Amino acid sequence: xxxxxxxxxxxxxxxxxxxxxxxxxxxxxxxxxxxxxxxxxxxxxxxxxxxxxxxxxxxxxxxxxxxxxxxxxxxxxxxxxxxxxxxxxxxxxxxxxxxxxxxxxxxxxxxxxxxxxxxxxxxxxxxxxxxxxxxxxxxxxxxxxxxxxxxxxxxxxxxxxxxxxxxxxxxxxxxxxxxxxxxxxxxxxxxxxxxxxxxxxxxxxxxxxxxxxxxx
Amino acid sequence: xxxxxxxxxxxxxxxxxxxxxxxxxxxxxxxxxxxxxxxxxxxxxxxxxxxxxxxxxxxxxxxxxxxxxxxxxxxxxxxxxxxxxxxxxxxxxxxxxxxxxxxxxxxxxxxxxxxxxxxxxxxxxxxxxxxxxxxxxxxxxxxxxxxxxxxxxxxxxxxxxxxxxxxxxxxxxxxxxxxxxxxxxxxxxxxxxxxxxxxxxxxxxxxxxxxxxxxxxxxxxxxxxxxxxxxxxxxxxxxxxxxxxxxxxxxxxxxxxxxxxxxxxxxxxxxxxxxxxxxxxxxxxxxxxxxxxxxxxxxxxxxxxxxxxxxxxxxxxxxxxxxxxxxxxxxxxxxxxxxxxxxxxxxxxxxxxxxxxxxxxxxxxxxxxxxxxxxxxxxxxxxxxxxxxxxxxxxxxxxxxxxxxxxxxxxxxxxxxxxxxxxxxxxxxxxxxxxxxxxxxxxxxxxxxxxxxxxxxxxxxxxxxxxxxxx
Ligand code: SF4
Numbered sequence: 001x002x003x004x005x006x007x008x009x010x011x012x013x014x015x016x017x018x019x020x021x022x023x024x025x026x027x028x029x030x031x032x033x034x035x036x037x038x039x040x041x042x043x044x045x046x047x048x049x050x051x052x053x054x055x056x057x058x059x060x061x062x063x064x065x066x067x068x069x070x071x072x073x074x075x076x077x078x079x080x081x082x083x084x085x086x087x088x089x090x091x092x093x094x095x096x097x098x099x100x101x102x103x104x105x106x107x108x109x110x111x112x113x114x115x116x117x118x119x120x121x122x123x124x125x126x127x128x129x130x131x132x133x134x135x136x137x138x139x140x141x142x143x144x145x146x147x148x149x150x151x152x153x154x155x156x157x158x159x160x161x162x163x164x165x166x167x168x169x170x171x172x173x174x175x176x177x178x179x180x181x182x183x184x185x186x187x188x189x190x191x192x193x194x195x196x197x198x199x200x201x202x203x204x205x206x207x208x209x210x211x212x213x214x215x216x
Numbered sequence: 217x218x219x220x221x222x223x224x225x226x227x228x229x230x231x232x233x234x235x236x237x238x239x240x241x242x243x244x245x246x247x248x249x250x251x252x253x254x255x256x257x258x259x260x261x262x263x264x265x266x267x268x269x270x271x272x273x274x275x276x277x278x279x280x281x282x283x284x285x286x287x288x289x290x291x292x293x294x295x296x297x298x299x300x301x302x303x304x305x306x307x308x309x310x311x312x313x314x315x316x317x318x319x320x321x322x323x324x325x326x327x328x329x330x331x332x333x334x335x336x337x338x339x340x341x342x343x344x345x346x347x348x349x350x351x352x353x354x355x356x357x358x359x360x361x362x363x364x365x366x367x368x369x370x371x372x373x374x375x376x377x378x379x380x381x382x383x384x385x386x387x388x389x390x391x392x393x394x395x396x397x398x399x400x401x402x403x404x405x406x407x408x409x410x411x412x413x414x415x416x417x418x419x420x421x422x423x424x425x426x427x428x429x430x431x432x433x434x435x436x437x438x439x440x441x442x443x444x445x446x447x448x449x450x451x452x453x454x455x456x457x458x459x460x461x462x463x464x465x466x467x468x469x470x471x472x473x474x475x476x477x478x479x480x481x482x483x484x485x486x487x488x489x490x491x492x493x494x495x496x497x498x499x500x501x502x503x504x505x506x507x508x509x510x511x512x513x514x515x516x517x518x519x520x521x522x523x524x525x526x527x528x529x530x531x532x533x534x535x536x537x538x539x540x541x542x543x544x545x546x547x548x549x550x551x552x553x554x555x556x557x558x559x560x561x562x563x564x565x566x567x568x569x570x571x572x573x574x575x576x577x578x579x580x581x582x583x584x585x586x587x588x589x590x591x592x593x594x595x596x597x598x599x600x601x602x603x604x605x606x607x608x609x610x611x612x613x614x615x616x617x618x619x620x621x622x623x624x625x626x627x628x629x630x631x632x633x634x635x636x637x638x639x640x641x642x643x644x645x646x647x648x649x650x651x652x653x654x655x656x657x658x659x660x661x662x663x664x665x666x667x668x669x670x671x672x673x674x675x676x677x678x679x680x681x682x683x684x685x686x687x
Pocket of ligand 1: 581
C-alpha cells in the first residue's frame with residue numbers, strides 16, 4: 001500500500017508546473033554584536049524570566065554551588081554520569097552531595113526508579129543561546145535523553161565559552177550538519193510549563209519543575 | 217438560509233461564558249505577539265524571509281521528500297506514505313499490531329485529529345490517550361480542540377475544575393491552576409511509564425539531515441517520543457524544509473507569532489531511534505507522511521500558498537469572526553482563517569465551501585501571517601471556484617457545486633443591465649423615485665440594523681448636475 005501511495009503522491013507533485021521559489025541567498029546570521037558580557041546578561045535575563053535559576057560561577061567555585069543548590073533544595077539523590085568530565089568531578093567528591101545515582105543500565109531495567117525515585121539529574125550541555133536563553137543539550141550514552149526530562153529538577157552546567165548569540169549561529173559555528181545530527185538534540189529554555197488552563201502559567205507539567213543553570 | 221454551520225454558529229453565539237473565554241484569551245495572545253515584534257521593519261523582513269523558506273521548500277517538494285526519506289532511512293527511521301487518512305490510520309494500526317500494543321500515548325498532533333485517529337483506534341479497542349494538558353482536558357469531556365495551539369481555550373478554570381472533580385472524584389476539588397496541572401502530571405506520568413507506543417506530530421522535517429522537529433512547552437512531546445519503545449510521528453507532506461539552517465528563523469517566527477514567546481521550553485530534534493550503546497529512546501521510529509488532498513492543492517499556482525502554513529495560529533488569534541463564533545462553530549479540524557482556506561480545499565467546496573463565505577475579508581489574518589499567505593485572496597478564489605461554471609479550469613474539489621440558479625440569474629441580469637446604460641439609468645431612476653416603497657424588513661440584516669435608504673437622486677444625476685462629464 002505504502003509503495004503505491006508513495007509513487008502516486010510523488011507523481012502528483014511532479015505533474016504541475018514548478019511553483020516559483022523567490023529565494024536567493026540564505027542570510028540568517030544575527031545582526032547583533034554582543035560581547036561575552038552582553039551574551040551572559042541576555043541569557044540570564046531570558047532564563048530568569050521563565051523562572052529558571054541561573055548561578056554565575058568560576059571553575060573554582062562551580063562544584064560548591066552545585067553542592068549548595070542540592071542542599072537548599074533538600075535533594076535526597078542526584079543522578080550524575082560517572083563518565084563525563086564534569087560528572088567525574090562530582091563523583092570524586094561524592095560526600096559533598098546527596099546520594100549519587102548513575103544511569104548505567106538501559107532504561108528498561110530501572111524505569112520504576114527513574115520515574116518515581118530520582119529527585120534531580122545533573123548534566124553538561126553542548127552550548128547555549130543568548131538571544132532566547134536556551135541550553136543546547138545533546139543526549140548521549142553517558143547522559144541519556146530522559147535525564148533532562150523525567151526527574152523534577154534538572155541542574156545543567158553551561159560553559160560561557162559555548163554561549164552563542166543565536167540558534168542560527170550555534171548551528172553554524174558548531175558545525176551541526178558536518179558533524180551529523182545525534183539521535184536526539186534538544187533546545188531547553190526553562191522548566192516545563194503550560195498555559196493551557198486560562199492562559200495561566202503552570203510549571204512542571206511533564207518535564208522538570210525546576211531548571212538550574214550553572215554558568216562557568 | 218439555514219445550514220449546519222449557521223446553526224452551530226447561532227448556538228455558540230448564545231453562550232456568553234464561552235465567548236468571554238475566547239475574548240480574554242485572544243486579547244492576551246495578540247498583545248503578547250505584538251510585544252515580540254517591537255520593530256515593524258524587522259518583522260516585515262522576517263516574514264519575507266520565512267515566506268521564502270517555505271516557498272523554496274514547496275518549489276522542490278517532490279525532490280525534498282525523496283531526500284528526506286533517504287536520510288531518515290539512513291538514520292534508521294522507517295518512512296510510510298499515505299494518500300488518505302484511512303491509509304494513514306491503517307499504517308498506524310499495523311505498527312501497533314506488530315507490537316501487540318493495546319494503547320498509545322499521544323503528544324499534540326493536529327494531523328492525528330485530521331485522521332480521526334483516536335476514534336479509529338478506540339473502535340478497535342485500543343486506547344489513545346492525549347497527554348498535552350489542553351488535549352487531555354478536552355478528551356475527558358469528549359470534545360474536539362477549539363484552537364490549533366491551545367485546544368482547551370474555550371474552557372475556563374472553573375469548568376476545568378468541575379470536569380476534573382467529576383472524572384477523578386478521589387482527588388479533592390480545586391480551582392487552583394497549579395494543583396490541576398499537578399493532578400494531570402501524576403495521572404499522565406503513570407501512563408508514560410506504561411505506554412508501549414508514543415505518537416506525535418511534527419513541526420518541521422529537515423531533508424538535509426533527516427531530522428524531525430517538535431516544538432512544545434510541556435514535555436509531552438518529549439515524553440511521547442522518548443519513553444515508549446516505539447515512536448510513530450504523523451505529519452503532512454508539506455512540512456519539509458530543505459536545510460537545517462532554515463530551521464532557526466522559522467522556529468523563531470513560529471513561537472513569537474503563536475504565543476508571543478521568544479522560544480518554547482523544548483525544541484526537540486529527532487534524527488533516529490536508540491543506537492546500540494544508548495540507554496533510552498525508542499527502539500523504533502516511524503514517520504507517516506500524509507497527503508489527504510495536499511497534492512491537489514499543490515497543483516494550483518494560486519492555492520499552493522496554503523501549504524506554506526506553519527500552523528502558528530496567529531491568523532486565528534486575530535480573526536474577528538473566530539473570536540466571536542469560537543473554534544467549535546467551524547465544525548472542522550482546523551478553525552479560523554487557516555481552516556477556512558484549508559478545509560474547503562481538502563473536503564471539497566460542496567462540503568465546507570460555506571466557510572469561505574464566513575469572512576469579512578478584513579485582512580487581519582494575512583497581515584499577521586508569518587509566511588505571508590494571502591488568505592483573503594484565497595477565500596475570494598474559493599468563493600469564485602464554488603460558483604464558477606468553467607469547472608474544468610480548476611482542480612479545487614467541489615468546484616461549481618455552490619452555484620445556485622437564482623443567484624446566477626440575479627447576477628446575470630445585473631451584469632446585463634450594467635452593460636446597457638439606458639436600461640441601468642432607467643432602473644436606478646425608478647428606484648430613487650419609488651424608494652418609499654422599498655421593503656424595510658430585510659430578514660436577519662434588519663434585526664440589528666436599519667434597512668439602507670436610497671438617496672434622493674442617483675450619483676449619476678448628481679454628478680451631471682455638477683457638470684461632471686461622465687466619460
Ligand atoms: S495561515 Fe499563517 S497565520 Fe495562519 S496558522 Fe498558518 S502560518 Fe500561522
